[in-house]
Amino acid sequence: MLGVLKKTYRCVCTIEERFISFTLCAITVLIFVSAIGRFVGRPINWAVDISLLLFAWGAFLGADVGIRKNRVINVDFLTSRLPLKTQKTIAVAWSVIIILFLAVLIAYGIPLCISNFKRQFQNITLSYSFVTASLPVSAFLMIISTGIRLHLQITDFPSTLRGGGRDVA
DSSP states (O other): OHHHHHHHHHHHHHHHHHHHHHHHHHHHHHHHHHHHHHHTTOOOTHHHHHHHHHHHHHHHHHHHHHHHTTOSOOOOTTGGGSOHHHHHHHHHHHHHHHHHHHHHHHHHHHHHHHHTSSOBOSSSSOBTHHHHTHHHHHHHHHHHHHHHHHHHHHHSGGGGSGGGOOOOO
């Protein structure tokens, strides 16, 4: 059963990373084409709305990839001088705080998503909930990534330090 979960999680991570790459490329193309269209007098108004949608999903999902690959900003010039046991305690405490914060984002993100259901983009007939859904969905994925990181911090702490930051997938 655990093997199936790991394989499924790796598949989700791969899809997530490919989607983020797609969003970055699509945003770049859409904004470029929109600028060219405005220049020649034929603006593509919906391109900005689609770019906004893709940006929200790409940014939040990108945060999950950053957590998973241990590539988030880390100010450890003080904690790196502390004993390993103290470093572990601080790391575990921060991971728990992050998980709690992400749970709050989910708790407030779902009602936000529901309340934006009737709101529409300016130039396309698409619910703004598709943008706001990026927050709770990504926060849920970040809880999984942080939970895996927390498990590693508890069981194999030195491997989770900045120098030995391994991918949790």
